[in-house]
Amino acid sequence: MMLKTVKVFTVFAASLAASILADQCLDGTDTCMIGAPQRDATSLLQVGKNFMLGTGRGAILEDGDDDDKPEEGAPGMDAGPDEAPPGSDVGPGWSEKLTEVPVEEGVPGAESQLGKDWRNTPMRDFTVQCSHNTYLLGVQASPTPTSSVDVNSMPLSLDLGYRCIEIDVWPRKKGPKLVDDVTGRVWAGPGQDQVQHSLMKVTHHNNEGPAMMQGDVLNNLDLTLFVKAIIDWLEKDETEFPASEANPKMPLILSIENRADDEVSNAGKISIKDLEDYIHTVFSWLDQGQNGPRIVMEGVFGSPQGEIGKAISNSGARARQIILKSKIHSKASQLHKIIAMKDKEDMDYGNVDLKSKSKNMDACSVSEKTQEKTRELVGDGSTMVRTYPSPINQRSGNYNPSGAFKAKAQMICVNLQGHCDGLPFQQKCSSVSLGAPFNPGSQKGSECTCNRDIAASLENVFTQYGFDGYINYNAVSVEELENFPYNEAASCKAAAATALGAAAAKEGVKNAVKAPVWAMRAALGAAAKATGMSTPKKNGPKL
Numbered sequence: 001m002m003l004k005t006v007k008v009f010t011v012f013a014a015s016l017a018a019s020i021l022a023d024q025c026l027d028g029t030d031t032c033m034i035g036a037p038q039r040d041a042t043s044l045l046q047v048g049k050n051f052m053l054g055t056g057r058g059a060i061l062e063d064g065d066d067d068d069k070p071e072e073g074a075p076g077m078d079a080g081p082d083e084a085p086p087g088s089d090v091g092p093g094w095s096e097k098l099t100e101v102p103v104e105e106g107v108p109g110a111e112s113q114l115g116k117d118w119r120n121t122p123m124r125d126f127t128v129q130c131s132h133n134t135y136l137l138g139v140q141a142s143p144t145p146t147s148s149v150d151v152n153s154m155p156l157s158l159d160l161g162y163r164c165i166e167i168d169v170w171p172r173k174k175g176p177k178l179v180d181d182v183t184g185r186v187w188a189g190p191g192q193d194q195v196q197h198s199l200m201k202v203t204h205h206n207n208e209g210p211a212m213m214q215g216d217v218l219n220n221l222d223l224t225l226f227v228k229a230i231i232d233w234l235e236k237d238e239t240e241f242p243a244s245e246a247n248p249k250m251p252l253i254l255s256i257e258n259r260a261d262d263e264v265s266n267a268g269k270i271s272i273k274d275l276e277d278y279i280h281t282v283f284s285w286l287d288q289g290q291n292g293p294r295i296v297m298e299g300v301f302g303s304p305q306g307e308i309g310k311a312i313s314n315s316g317a318r319a320r321q322i323i324l325k326s327k328i329h330s331k332a333s334q335l336h337k338i339i340a341m342k343d344k345e346d347m348d349y350g351n352v353d354l355k356s357k358s359k360n361m362d363a364c365s366v367s368e369k370t371q372e373k374t375r376e377l378v379g380d381g382s383t384m385v386r387t388y389p390s391p392i393n394q395r396s397g398n399y400n401p402s403g404a405f406k407a408k409a410q411m412i413c414v415n416l417q418g419h420c421d422g423l424p425f426q427q428k429c430s431s432v433s434l435g436a437p438f439n440p441g442s443q444k445g446s447e448c449t450c451n452r453d454i455a456a457s458l459e460n461v462f463t464q465y466g467f468d469g470y471i472n473y474n475a476v477s478v479e480e481l482e483n484f485p486y487n488e489a490a491s492c493k494a495a496a497a498t499a500l501g502a503a504a505a506k507e508g509v510k511n512a513v514k515a516p517v518w519a520m521r522a523a524l525g526a527a528a529k530a531t532g533m534s535t536p537k538k539n540g541p542k543l
Contacts, residue, residue, distance in 0.1 A: 109246035113467035115475035119309035123301070123354055124384050126308060127405070128253060129462040129469040130164035130413035131157045132388040133204060135226065138428030138450075139420050140394045141206040141216035146425050149203055149219045154229040156429070157416055158237070161459055163250055163469030164386075164411045167226055168257040169200050171275055175268025187224040189281075190288045198222055199270060199278040200260075206391070227282055230254070231289055238291050238318050249313035249320035250468040251296065253341065253411065255386070256283070256326035276333035283324060284338060291319040296340040299352040304382035306354060308470075311340075325356055344383050356384045356411075363390040366403025374407035386411035396420050398454035405481040408473055418452035457486045 110118065133140065134157050138148035157165050176197040179186040188194040203220035234252075243249045259265060260275035287293045296311045311321040325341035331348055341354040357377050362370055366387075377385045387404045389397070396415040404412045417429040429448035461484050462469055465476045 110248055110250075110467045111246070113465070113475070114470065114472040118472055118475070119312060120307050121472060121474060122305045123308045123311070124305065124382075124410055125473050126410060127408070127471050127473060128164040128411050129162050129458065129466070130253075130386065130411040131162040131416045132166060132413035133168065133415065134162070134165040135167050135202050136204060136218075136396070136415075137417050139396055139425050140204060140391075140415075142218065142425035144425050145217045145219070146428075147219050148428060149221055150428070151221055151225045151229050153416075154226055155233040158230075158233050158252075160416060161462060161469050162416065164253040164255065164413065166255040166257060166413070167202055167223070168204055168259065169223055169279060170203055170205065170220075170259045170262065171266040171268065171270060172199060172201055173265055173267045175270055182222055184221050185225065186222045187228040189224065189285055193281065193285065193288070195224070195278075195281065198224070199275055200282070202226055205259075205262075205265070206394070223279075223282055227285055231286060234286075234294070234320055235289055235291060238320060243313045243318060243320075245314055248468075250470050251308070251311040251321045251323050253323045253325055254283075255411075256324060258326045258329065258335075261329040272330040273332045276328070276330050276335040279326075280334040280338060286322055289319060292317065294319045294322045295338050296321050296323045298337050298340060298349065300340055301354055302352055304351065304353070304355045304384075323354070325354075341384070344377075354384055355382050356386055358386045358388060359409075360390055361387050361399040361404065363392045363397070363399060365400045366407075368403075371403045371407045374404065374409055378408050378410070384410040386413060388413040389415055393419075396450065400454065400486045401458055402482045402484070402486055405478060408478065412458070414455050414458055416452070416455045417448065418450040418455050420450040454486060457484065460484075 115121070135150070135153050136148045137150040137153050137156070138146055140148075142148070154165070176199050179188055179196060179198055182198050186195075186198050188196075200223045201220040202223050202225075204216055204218050206216040238249070241247075256279065258276070258279065260272050260279065266275070284295070287295050300306070300310055302310075311323055313320050323340050324338050326335065326339050327343045328336045328339065328346055328348070336342075336349055339353070341356050342349060344355045344357040359370075359374055359377060366374075374385055374387065377383050385407075387401075387409045389399055393399075393415070396417050397419040398414045401412050401414065420427040427449050429450055429452070461481060462471060465471050465481065471481070
């Protein structure tokens, strides 16, 4: 009888682990789908039309041999890119503009959506439409090579109304490369500030969560291409939709996941100072657009309670302001000068900037315990909290953001592509492979085969209650944000439960029974906690 109990438990443990590893929380079935109302003409105008990548400035240098490819038997490191960069033919459908929507009289402006005195309101009293790992348009990790890293993610996310986007920046494994030796091209930069070597790339190394979920085989692209794509979108948006007193440009928060301190990736042993000085150089190009400076510099806010009005572009100041958010790993580098949102723990630069702290959420819903921890961070009076999906959501599924709104988090980040369930891990939301763009709030369709249910809902929340990607917590009822019809957590759990049988059959019992029962129970408990499920008892899980 004891042997039977152990066997049943280990089969269940293997099943749940497999289902979680495959991120069955959002599997694209009807149980995980909700209706997503279409955006009205006003909101479409606010977030802009579809992206057409401009010609930009400076040289784009062609590809060469890439020494960042993984060594034999070393999966997950530095796979080469297979997508066309900016400046190339980006595929059918993207050379055509969406139908231009006429401006209607009585269109609500910033004041009607954000409140009368919103310019004098601290940044931390707002919540921003935020994208997690924006540079990815497919899965977060994969056992087979993917092209998830996609430079078209920048204009796509901005078109969808996201005003907080993220770029992960890693050192090149073998050190500096001449720009004309980089596979996938490099933008050498504008004017006189062109670079001769590439030091950093954009990719994803999945080193969070349980060991069985770590590792990735994703492509990489040069950092400069992402900066160029952002500049091109900004200049196009600023030209077509000029800022005015009633309709200003809200600031773009650009979250830099700064991995200059990663010793494994930095096998070339470049100093952290040099890497961060390079990051400083490349992101400083954002200030050199035709519409004037954009970067909100260190000290401009004056304190963690700085008012949002210090980062607003009005008529007469056409350039949308950019708030750069990053950790600083070298006190000797120049990077801190352009970082106006620093890490909560970084006390080396005084108390004159915004402070931030990132907090990962549960896989499906935000538990009361996670909400409480988030509220504690928000409640310290000086921290802007950024929430993001659990590392368990490897297929880019999302948590229900209701609990994050309830805790008044300031940057509620989701995977904008949604749950990508296709095999062999190539399903994605991509302008290159899938043609015409999708509108903000659209859930799924021929132009995006991933399940965007949660992301579409979040976009609709900001359309209904916000302005240009911002909601003022002082101007709305938190209950309305909390009770918006997101995908129910029960659907997520039901999808995971439904997958148990299939996962068990696929995974088999042999591997499961090799592990000690206490180890399986501990792993299962951690997985259940991460998904928001109750810790399983002797008779199995309580979903």
